[in-house]
Amino acid sequence: MKQTVNDRVRQLRIAAGKSQAEFANDVDVSHSLLSKIEVGAKDINPKLIDKISTVYKIEPANWLIDGKGELKFTRPSSTVKFDPATDTLYKELRERITRQDTIIDRLTQALIGKGNFRLALNGTGLPKRRSLGAAA
Numbered sequence: 683m684k685q686t687v688n689d690r691v692r693q694l695r696i697a698a699g700k701s702q703a704e705f706a707n708d709v710d711v712s713h714s715l716l717s718k719i720e721v722g723a724k725d726i727n728p729k730l731i732d733k734i735s736t737v738y739k740i741e742p743a744n745w746l747i748d749g750k751g752e753l754k755f756t757r758p759s760s761t762v763k764f765d766p767a768t769d770t771l772y773k774e775l776r777e778r779i780t781r782q783d784t785i786i787d788r789l790t791q792a793l794i795g796k797g798n799f800r801l802a803l804n805g806t807g808l809p810k811r812r813s814l815g816a817a818a
Contacts, residue, residue, distance in 0.1 A: 690746050692720040708758050709733050
């Protein structure tokens with residue numbers, strides 16, 4: 683049985699020791715697309731072949747296309763791309779959300795207290811002045 687480009691993508695992923703999700707992340711495609719490519723349900727486009735060849739530094743360069751030669755590749759150093767600006771922005775947004783949650787909690791507590799005060803003012807059968815005195 684002749685090996686297809688799709689089969690070679692799967693072979694490369696397994697040789698790299700990557701799960702489909704990790705490999706898909708490395709080459710910036712969805713996990714479901716990679717899965718469809720590996721089983722032959724979807725054809726691989728030339729752009730993706732170039733991306734895989736570049737990310738994994740495949741030798742010989744056309745191995746994915748024609749399967750000739752012995753596969754040699756380099757694993758990407760890291761699948762997580764660290765961006766200091768993004769990391770700083772994430773931390774700042776997380777702090778803002780925490781502060782907003784604190785403010786919302788305080789307002790909620792104040793409104794609950796205000797509701798109890800209103801209930802005391804409108805207590806059953808008591809004049810408003812006595813209710814106000816009782817609430818204080």
